[in-house]
Amino acid sequence: MNGKEAALSPQELLEELTPRLRLFWxxxxxxxxxxxxxxxxxxxxxxxxxxxxxxLFYPVDPLAQDLSARFTPPAWEQKGSxxxxxxxxNLGRDVLARILYGSRVSLLVGFSAVLLAExxxxxxxxxxxFYGGKVDNLIMRVADIFMAYPFMLLTISVIAVxxxxxxxxxxxxxxxxxxxxxxxxxxSVLSIKEKExxxxxxxAGTRNLRIITRHILPNVISPxxxxxxLRVANxxxxxxxxxxxxxxxxxxxxxxxRMLAEGRVYITEAWWLVTLPGLAIMLTILSINxxxxxxxxxxxxxxxxxxx
Amino acid sequence: MGxxxxxxxxxxxxVVIGISMISFFFIHLSGDPVMLMLxxxxxxxxxxxxxxxxxLNDPLPVQYWRFATRAIRGDFGESLYYHxxxxxxxxxxxxxxxxxxVAAMVVALGISxxxxxxxxxxxxxxxxxxxxxxxxxxxxxxxxxxxIMFILLFSVKLxxxxxxxxxxxxxxxxxxxxxxxxxxxxxxxxxxxxMLEVLSLDYxxxxxxxxxKERMVIGKHALKNALIPLVTVAGMQFGFLIGGTVIIETxxxxxxxxxxxxxxxxxxxxxxxxxxxxxxxxIFVTINFLVDMLYVYLDPQISYQDEQ
Numbered sequence: 001m002n003g004k005e006a007a008l009s010p011q012e013l014l015e016e017l018t019p020r021l022r023l024f025w026x027x028x029x030x031x032x033x034x035x036x037x038x039x040x041x042x043x044x045x046x047x048x049x050x051x052x053x054x055x056l057f058y059p060v061d062p063l064a065q066d067l068s069a070r071f072t073p074p075a076w077e078q079k080g081s082x083x084x085x086x087x088x089x090n091l092g093r094d095v096l097a098r099i100l101y102g103s104r105v106s107l108l109v110g111f112s113a114v115l116l117a118e119x120x121x122x123x124x125x126x127x128x129x130f131y132g133g134k135v136d137n138l139i140m141r142v143a144d145i146f147m148a149y150p151f152m153l154l155t156i157s158v159i160a161v162x163x164x165x166x167x168x169x170x171x172x173x174x175x176x177x178x179x180x181x182x183x184x185x186x187x188s189v190l191s192i193k194e195k196e197x198x199x200x201x202x203x204a205g206t207r208n209l210r211i212i213t214r215h216i217l218p219n220v221i222s223p224x225x226x227x228x229x230l231r232v233a234n235x236x237x238x239x240x241x242x243x244x245x246x247x248x249x250x251x252x253x254x255x256x257x258r259m260l261a262e263g264r265v266y267i268t269e270a271w272w273l274v275t276l277p278g279l280a281i282m283l284t285i286l287s288i289n290x291x292x293x294x295x296x297x298x299x300x301x302x303x304x305x306x307x308x
Numbered sequence: 309m310g311x312x313x314x315x316x317x318x319x320x321x322x323v324v325i326g327i328s329m330i331s332f333f334f335i336h337l338s339g340d341p342v343m344l345m346l347x348x349x350x351x352x353x354x355x356x357x358x359x360x361x362x363x364l365n366d367p368l369p370v371q372y373w374r375f376a377t378r379a380i381r382g383d384f385g386e387s388l389y390y391h392x393x394x395x396x397x398x399x400x401x402x403x404x405x406x407x408x409x410v411a412a413m414v415v416a417l418g419i420s421x422x423x424x425x426x427x428x429x430x431x432x433x434x435x436x437x438x439x440x441x442x443x444x445x446x447x448x449x450x451x452x453x454x455x456i457m458f459i460l461l462f463s464v465k466l467x468x469x470x471x472x473x474x475x476x477x478x479x480x481x482x483x484x485x486x487x488x489x490x491x492x493x494x495x496x497x498x499x500x501x502x503m504l505e506v507l508s509l510d511y512x513x514x515x516x517x518x519x520x521k522e523r524m525v526i527g528k529h530a531l532k533n534a535l536i537p538l539v540t541v542a543g544m545q546f547g548f549l550i551g552g553t554v555i556i557e558t559x560x561x562x563x564x565x566x567x568x569x570x571x572x573x574x575x576x577x578x579x580x581x582x583x584x585x586x587x588x589x590x591i592f593v594t595i596n597f598l599v600d601m602l603y604v605y606l607d608p609q610i611s612y613q614d615e616q
Binding site: 246 | 323335449450456460464548551592
C-alpha cells in the first residue's frame with residue numbers, strides 16, 4: 001500500500017466507516033427483533049461474561065479437595081448443603097466451580113478454533129476464487145481430501161500423536177475445519193469478481209492485493225459470520241467429546257467433557273456429576289444455535305422468504 | 309452420464325491417494341514414531357529393534373511407497389499389541405460399527421421425515437412449533453451425553469435396559485437412539501424447510517389445481533423432489549457416522565471399530581491406528597461416491613450441468 005492511500009483524514013475515515021457501521025447496526029437490530037435470536041445472544045453473552053468474571057462472585061478453587069464432603073448432592077437435594085450449591089464430586093471438589101471453570105476451556109477452544117479455521121479458509125478461499133486456474137485447482141483438491149476424512153478420526157489421531165494441550169486442540173480443530181469456509185468464500189468471490197465495481201477497480205489499475213482486501217473481502221464476510229457462529233457450537237461439542245475420551249486439555253484443568261467422563265464411573269451414586277456438566281454444554285450450544293439461526297435469517301436474504 | 313462417472317471416479321482416486329498420505333504421515337508428526345509407540349523407559353536397543361521391524365530407518369518416500377503398495381494388497385501391517393494383522397482386527401470390529409450406524413440412521417430417518425413433512429404441511433401449528441423446538445434441543449445436545457442420560461434413566465433408575473455391550477436388541481436401543489437423535493433433529497429441520505420450498509412451487513399448485521388429493525400432492529409430487537437434498541445429507545451423515553461412532557462406542561462399551569481406534573491409541577499401537585484411520589476414511593469416501601451416484605440417478609440434471 002503506498003503512502004497516499006494509507007493516509008486518510010479523520011473526516012474521510014468517518015465517511016468510509018459510517019455506511020458500514022450503519023449496516024452493522026441494522027443487522028444487530030434485525031437479529032434482536034427475532035425473539036429467539038435475542039434470547040440466544042443474551043444467553044451467550046451471559047455465559048461469556050460469567051466465564052470471565054465468576055472468580056469475583058464465586059471465588060472457589062475448582063481443584064480444592066474436601067474428602068469429608070465427597071459426593072455431596074446439590075443444595076436442593078435432602079442431603080445437599082448450601083456450601084456446595086451444585087454438590088461435589090468423588091474427591092469433594094466443588095461442581096459449580098468446576099463447571100464455571102470448564103466454560104473457559106470450551107469457549108476459548110470453540111471461538112479460537114473457529115477464528116483460526118476462518119482465517120485459513122478466508123485466505124485460501126480468496127486465493128482460490130480470485131486467481132482461479134492452477135491455484136484454485138490445487139487448493140480445492142486439498143480441500144476435497146480434507147473433507148473426505150472423517151473429522152473426528154482425524155482430530156483424535158493427530159491429537160494422540162501431538163499430545164493434548166489447549167494450543168494443540170485449537171490448532172488441530174482449526175486446521176481440520178478450514179474447508180467449509182474456503183469453499184464458501186471461493187463461491188462468493190467467483191460471483192463478486194465479475195461485478196462492475198471490481199472491474200472498475202481493475203481498470204483503474206488497482207493492485208490485486210488491494211482489490212482483494214478492499215473490494216472483495218468486505219463482501220464475502222456475512223455468510224462467514226453465520227457459518228462461524230454455528231461452527232462454534234460444533235467445535236465445543238467436539239472439544240467436549242475429545243475431553244471425554246481423555247484427549248482434551250490435560251488434567252487437572254476441569255473441562256466439561258472430562259467431568260462427564262469422571263462422573264460416569266459414579267453414575268449409580270451421583271447423578272449430578274453426569275447431568276450438570278452436560279446441561280452446561282447443552283445450554284451453551286443452544287444459545288449459539290439460537291443466535292446463529294437468527295443471524296442467518298437476518299444476513300441471508302435468500303432465506304428470508306422462508307417462514308421460520 | 310459416462311463422463312460424469314469417470315470424473316467422479318478420478319476424484320475418488322486422488323482423494324484416496326490423499327487420505328493414504330495423511331494416514332501415513334500423521335504418525336511422523338511428533339518427530340520419532342518409535343518414541344510414541346514405546347514406553348518412556350524403553351532402552352535404545354528396544355527402540356532400534358522396533359525401528360528395524362517397522363522399517364523406519366528408510367527415507368520417508370520409500371516408507372510411504374511400501375505402505376501404499378502393501379495397502380493395495382490389503383496388508384496394513386501387524387498390530388503391535390495383538391500381534392495379528394491390523395486388517396483382520398478391523399474387519400472383525402466393523403460389522404458392529406455398521407450395525408450401530410444403520411440402526412441410528414433408520415431411527416433418525418424413520419422419525420424425522422414424517423415429522424418434517426407434517427411440520428411443513430401444518431406450518432405454524434402447535435405440532436410444528438413443538439417439533440422444531442425439540443429439534444433445536446436435539447441439535448444442541450452432545451450425543452454422548454444423551455447416551456449417558458439414557459443410561460442414568462433407563463438402566464440405573466428404571467432398570468429396563470442393559471448399560472453396555474452388544475449382542476441383543478435391548479443393547480442396541482440406547483446407543484442407536486443417542487446417536488440417531490441429533491441426526492433426527494437435523495433431518496427434521498431439513499425435511500421441513502425443503503418441503504416448504506417445494507410446496508410453494510408452481511407444479512405443486514398445478515397438481516392441486518388438477519384436483520389431486522392432498523395426499524397425492526404431498527406424497528408423490530412434493531416429496532419426490534424434496535428427497536434429493538435429504539438423500540445427499542443423509543448419505544454424507546452416514547459416512548460421518550462410520551467414523552463418528554467413536555465416542556458412543558466408548559460410552560456403551562460397544563465393540564466396534566471406533567472403540568478399537570481409541571483403545572489402539574491408548575495402547576500406543578500406532579500401526580493399528582494408522583490402518584483403522586485409513587480404512588475408515590476409505591469407507592467414508594466409498595459411501596460418498598455411492599451417494600453421488602444415487603444423486604445423479606435421482607436428479608439427472610446434475611450430470612448434464614456438469615458436462616456443459
